Amino acid sequence: MSNVLKKEDFIMPEGVIYLDGNSLGPMPKSVPERLAQVMNEEWAQMLIRGWNKAGWMAQPTDIGTRVGRLIGAEAGSVVMGDTLSVKVYQALAAGLKMRPDRRVILSDNGNFPSDLYMAEGLVGLLGQDYELRTVAPEDVAGAIDDDVAVVMLTEVDYRTGRMHDMKAVTEMAYAAGAVMVWDLAHSAGAIPVDLAAANCEFAVGCTYKYLNGGPGAPAFIYVRPDLADTAEPALSGWLGHASPFDFDLHYKPAQGIERMRVGTPPVLQMAALDEAMKVWDGIAMSDVRAASIALQEQFIEEVERDVPQLSLASPREAKQRGSQVSFRFEHGYAAMQAVIDRGVIGDFRAPDIMRFGFTPLYLDSSDVTAAVKIIRDVMENRLWDDEAYKVRGRVT
Amino acid sequence: MSNVLKKEDFIMPEGVIYLDGNSLGPMPKSVPERLAQVMNEEWAQMLIRGWNKAGWMAQPTDIGTRVGRLIGAEAGSVVMGDTLSVKVYQALAAGLKMRPDRRVILSDNGNFPSDLYMAEGLVGLLGQDYELRTVAPEDVAGAIDDDVAVVMLTEVDYRTGRMHDMKAVTEMAYAAGAVMVWDLAHSAGAIPVDLAAANCEFAVGCTYKYLNGGPGAPAFIYVRPDLADTAEPALSGWLGHASPFDFDLHYKPAQGIERMRVGTPPVLQMAALDEAMKVWDGIAMSDVRAASIALQEQFIEEVERDVPQLSLASPREAKQRGSQVSFRFEHGYAAMQAVIDRGVIGDFRAPDIMRFGFTPLYLDSSDVTAAVKIIRDVMENRLWDDEAYKVRGRVT
Numbered sequence: 127m128s129n130v131l132k133k134e135d136f137i138m139p140e141g142v143i144y145l146d147g148n149s150l151g152p153m154p155k156s157v158p159e160r161l162a163q164v165m166n167e168e169w170a171q172m173l174i175r176g177w178n179k180a181g182w183m184a185q186p187t188d189i190g191t192r193v194g195r196l197i198g199a200e201a202g203s204v205v206m207g208d209t210l211s212v213k214v215y216q217a218l219a220a221g222l223k224m225r226p227d228r229r230v231i232l233s234d235n236g237n238f239p240s241d242l243y244m245a246e247g248l249v250g251l252l253g254q255d256y257e258l259r260t261v262a263p264e265d266v267a268g269a270i271d272d273d274v275a276v277v278m279l280t281e282v283d284y285r286t287g288r289m290h291d292m293k294a295v296t297e298m299a300y301a302a303g304a305v306m307v308w309d310l311a312h313s314a315g316a317i318p319v320d321l322a323a324a325n326c327e328f329a330v331g332c333t334y335k336y337l338n339g340g341p342g343a344p345a346f347i348y349v350r351p352d353l354a355d356t357a358e359p360a361l362s363g364w365l366g367h368a369s370p371f372d373f374d375l376h377y378k379p380a381q382g383i384e385r386m387r388v389g390t391p392p393v394l395q396m397a398a399l400d401e402a403m404k405v406w407d408g409i410a411m412s413d414v415r416a417a418s419i420a421l422q423e424q425f426i427e428e429v430e431r432d433v434p435q436l437s438l439a440s441p442r443e444a445k446q447r448g449s450q451v452s453f454r455f456e457h458g459y460a461a462m463q464a465v466i467d468r469g470v471i472g473d474f475r476a477p478d479i480m481r482f483g484f485t486p487l488y489l490d491s492s493d494v495t496a497a498v499k500i501i502r503d504v505m506e507n508r509l510w511d512d513e514a515y516k517v518r519g520r521v522t
Numbered sequence: 523m524s525n526v527l528k529k530e531d532f533i534m535p536e537g538v539i540y541l542d543g544n545s546l547g548p549m550p551k552s553v554p555e556r557l558a559q560v561m562n563e564e565w566a567q568m569l570i571r572g573w574n575k576a577g578w579m580a581q582p583t584d585i586g587t588r589v590g591r592l593i594g595a596e597a598g599s600v601v602m603g604d605t606l607s608v609k610v611y612q613a614l615a616a617g618l619k620m621r622p623d624r625r626v627i628l629s630d631n632g633n634f635p636s637d638l639y640m641a642e643g644l645v646g647l648l649g650q651d652y653e654l655r656t657v658a659p660e661d662v663a664g665a666i667d668d669d670v671a672v673v674m675l676t677e678v679d680y681r682t683g684r685m686h687d688m689k690a691v692t693e694m695a696y697a698a699g700a701v702m703v704w705d706l707a708h709s710a711g712a713i714p715v716d717l718a719a720a721n722c723e724f725a726v727g728c729t730y731k732y733l734n735g736g737p738g739a740p741a742f743i744y745v746r747p748d749l750a751d752t753a754e755p756a757l758s759g760w761l762g763h764a765s766p767f768d769f770d771l772h773y774k775p776a777q778g779i780e781r782m783r784v785g786t787p788p789v790l791q792m793a794a795l796d797e798a799m800k801v802w803d804g805i806a807m808s809d810v811r812a813a814s815i816a817l818q819e820q821f822i823e824e825v826e827r828d829v830p831q832l833s834l835a836s837p838r839e840a841k842q843r844g845s846q847v848s849f850r851f852e853h854g855y856a857a858m859q860a861v862i863d864r865g866v867i868g869d870f871r872a873p874d875i876m877r878f879g880f881t882p883l884y885l886d887s888s889d890v891t892a893a894v895k896i897i898r899d900v901m902e903n904r905l906w907d908d909e910a911y912k913v914r915g916r917v918t
Binding site: 137139142144146149150152153157158161162165166169170171173174175176177182208209210211215219223235238239240242243244246247250251252254260332334341342343344345358359360361362363364365367372373374375376377388389390391392393394395396466471473475476 | 533535538540542545546548549553554557558561562565566567569570571572573578604605606607608611615619631634635636638639640642643646647648650656728730736737738739740741754755756757758759760761763767768769770771772773784785786787788789790791792794862867869871872
């Protein structure tokens, strides 16, 4: 296994062990200089001409290629833009259009809520007996029947890290004639994904977690190449038009993945993400995965040995987990605040999940040991039992 | 009239007269320092904690308040996010839901194409005889009948600068029982808008033009306060949920304008926009309007005197124009490239419109005179008749 540790490429605050890269990745060192250049040399000096001269217009597909490599996507099948929620909506709406005789979107209750909310909004808008059907993760396979137009799942559960078997579920959806939409929010940059082999119709994801694109970095959408010239984008904005600058009165979708573009792309966020993606040059996801599992196994072993108050919420088997480890603890919210106050940043997910992300680009074995020591200290000394830590409203 | 000229607050490249702030505003000088601070002190140092500690989560409504002041919106009625196309979609979808017995979205063929495209996408998705009806701008009034669920118009025509009478049209829509959606893309920061008085249900707009928020800056949406607790956002993302961090399985819209939020906001773009909005502190839109009209009138007078090859495409009467002046010229595309090459940046809109924006925060009377001199030189000497200028594909 090659070494994937690139600590020197990231800024990490003094005294922090960051186990929350699954929520917001840290800043790659070279981002501020790149943004300064985009502002001072492109926006300020090129003005409107930056759209072509600085390549702003091409960023969504250029960066899509970089992201696509990490998720095993075919060349030219990924485009960046909007937020993950908006891309989920596009994939769902396009999927429903592909199965006009069916009315059900099937998902599971381990999906990230925003995906479910977007589906609710879509079926609410459509009316006509359209329905979001939500089952337990283990019941998904049995629930894929002839009513299902679209199966929408997040590969890695945001709370527990439990993974769906992408290939197996996609095959079941295919066999039942349903369109498959995968949300790769906790997969891209975290685990190897092979979209080309998975044969799903759509995939979506975000880039501010394991890809370190910065707060609010653009999302991505993948459309299987054989469908990219026919999928209806639903959110049919001008930059998805075949000739945006002809200003036709009628929408004519661009060929290929470009049709999934909507409005004017956020150039500053795109540039930050583009810069952040350079960290991945030459890195193989299989090496990242191996390093991640090593860190996770060490963490579980040390926590179970030293911190008996916590009980494992993630699957025990490494291959069934994404790149995070979650533990349950009744007072998890307060405990996490106490842990954070002592420099180990993880996060909390209701009702009782303490979540720790493992990101081998900037974490090593000594970080894990140091983190467990602090968690142990908080638990042994009941440091969580402080009113100040129980006040809700902090994002973490 | 107070002086609104703030040239010293903007970066302008040497030798450029910028008449394209209606497409992409120039960079306010203080933006790079602000972004450096957001990157180095917030993202890099606070990491995930920035969402609360640095106020990232509140940016969309905080900046909404700043933008709201310039468009006469009631306090708390504007929120930032996504792109203008996405906000158009939300307004249209919510408007259709308010008039379940009607099937028509009415617009005009002077509207910006992306607004029409988004409406086409929406009616295509809905099926069931939903229809986008597009008439000539002068025929809108006569076309507002009992079939119309939503009237969607852009106040200022992107090609000619011609203005709709917002108050009059809104009253007609109201009388016919239709919901009114105004696109303020070429209004916000360009002309005084009084949304509270207009009584329209929705308004949307972008911030990278006259508000100088930078390429791809976030859009805004306004919902009339009495409807903000009932309007259905259609794109029902988690940050529009009443309690996003409870991670409920079902969507429950937030009270008020927050429900129009969708996904994770683009923090870097928000910060750039927030900084850019400071330029407007203490500036009255009535003063901006007076200064803009003075510049436009001077420009028209000097062009008509010195450049007879061009014919006015904008309304001659100042009060019927937004903050731009357009001229028709058969070889307008090539002519604009020649003009740009000589330092006067305007833009071109098909088929033959040379468009010049007037932005009194950073343009004065001497700029107008200098610009006309260059345009005259290009036309007198047929400098546009150069093959290099005829090659399409440049954004401007």
